[in-house]
Amino acid sequence: MKITPYRIALVILLTGLQACTLGQATATPVPATAAPAAPTSIVHTLVPVNLSNAVDTGKAADQDSSKSASNNAAAGGDRFTFGEFERPFNANLMDVYFPYLDIQQAQIYQDEPWIHASIWLKGPDANGGLPGRYALEIDSNRDGKGDWLVLVSRPASGDWSTAGVQVWQDANQDVGGSTAMYSDENMTSGDGFELKVFEDGIGSDPDLAWARISPEDPNLVELSVKLAAVDDDGKFLAGVWAGNDSLNPAVFDFNDHMTHAQAGASVRGFEVYYPIKGLSELDNTCRVAVGFSASGNEPGLCKNPAQPSPAGPSCGLTLNICQQQGYCFVNMDSCQCEVCG
Numbered sequence: 120m121k122i123t124p125y126r127i128a129l130v131i132l133l134t135g136l137q138a139c140t141l142g143q144a145t146a147t148p149v150p151a152t153a154a155p156a157a158p159t160s161i162v163h164t165l166v167p168v169n170l171s172n173a174v175d176t177g178k179a180a181d182q183d184s185s186k187s188a189s190n191n192a193a194a195g196g197d198r199f200t201f202g203e204f205e206r207p208f209n210a211n212l213m214d215v216y217f218p219y220l221d222i223q224q225a226q227i228y229q230d231e232p233w234i235h236a237s238i239w240l241k242g243p244d245a246n247g248g249l250p251g252r253y254a255l256e257i258d259s260n261r262d263g264k265g266d267w268l269v270l271v272s273r274p275a276s277g278d279w280s281t282a283g284v285q286v287w288q289d290a291n292q293d294v295g296g297s298t299a300m301y302s303d304e305n306m307t308s309g310d311g312f313e314l315k316v317f318e319d320g321i322g323s324d325p326d327l328a329w330a331r332i333s334p335e336d337p338n339l340v341e342l343s344v345k346l347a348a349v350d351d352d353g354k355f356l357a358g359v360w361a362g363n364d365s366l367n368p369a370v371f372d373f374n375d376h377m378t379h380a381q382a383g384a385s386v387r388g389f390e391v392y393y394p395i396k397g398l399s400e401l402d403n404t405c406r407v408a409v410g411f412s413a414s415g416n417e418p419g420l421c422k423n424p425a426q427p428s429p430a431g432p433s434c435g436l437t438l439n440i441c442q443q444q445g446y447c448f449v450n451m452d453s454c455q456c457e458v459c460g
């Protein structure tokens with residue numbers, strides 16, 4: 120065929136028309152039949168297996184608030200200034216106790232290629248389910264500032280599933296603010312865990328993270344994430360969380376994003392701040408050392424009951440931090456803020 124200027128012009132015109140048509144098509148509402156590929160098309164190649172019963176390290180005990188729920192309070196385990204929370208209650212009145220948010224114990228360990236976390240809750244909601252958010256926070260470089268958050272919303276499956284599972288990274292390293300674990304003197308405007316690298320099996324690795332309700336215990340949420348994706352040396356600190364919408368990756372650390380007065384307190388002994396207000400329906404555990412022997416001074420580490428609080432040089436408290444939280448003194452011997460008067 121002889122190519123004439125007329126034919127070239129026609130081809131350009133047709134191509135232009137096609138492009139316009141395509142442009143219009145993308146702006147038109149997509150019919151149901153053209154919906155994005157369903158998650159069932161994700162091909163999984165590596166699924167966690169049953170968790171080991173032999174591991175007895177990496178356990179974190181937590182307050183059982185069911186015992187004090189009739190008193191509309193927690194009996195302990197809630198120290199806002201230290202990043203320890205025990206708030207499985209509604210705000211202000213604290214007359215609704217959420218057993219599905221009350222962590223009793225956690226266990227975290229690594230078993231290549233996985234990090235596994237088990238979160239024991241007090242009990243289900245009125246419908247027999249666990250409709251909260253449950254998360255594993257990993258501090259890869261052991262500085263007390265979380266690096267990764269593996270979170271599942273409303274786990275329902277007794278089989279390992281990626282449904283409702285998200286993995287968040289604090290890529291710009293602002294979680295924890297200026298003082299790891301402790302409340303910062305000045306509130307942060309940081310973005311917490313801002314980078315979502317995985318959701319519902321979608322991400323560069325469709326097998327990155329999983330969750331299930333234990334087939335053996337309806338009050339046990341299990342999470343698994345690939346070790347190599349979140350830690351490079353198999354040595355890390357980790358703790359777990361339970362919450363409703365309150366468990367928002369963007370506002371970590373909670374005690375750097377609000378004051379003690381705004382958050383309130385769940386223990387009646389903190390009479391200046393009781394009850395909980397801006398921070399409610401939330402529970403967490405202290406952190407356990409995985410893959411290394413803790414010195415005892417790691418920020419956020421679970422305390423051996425026989426061990427005193429880290430004091431002296433390892434205590435990160437300052438008078439300014441205590442004053443910002445409404446206290447008047449810092450006791451460096453016990454590493455505690457002390458009330459005024």
Ligand SMILES: [Ca+2]
Nearest residue numbers: 181204205403
């Ligand atoms: Ca707790």
Ligand SMILES: [Ca+2]
Nearest residue numbers: 181182221222
């Ligand atoms: Ca608890």
Ligand SMILES: [Ca+2]
Nearest residue numbers: 295296298301
């Ligand atoms: Ca902090």
Ligand SMILES: [Ca+2]
Nearest residue numbers: 289293310311
């Ligand atoms: Ca961040």
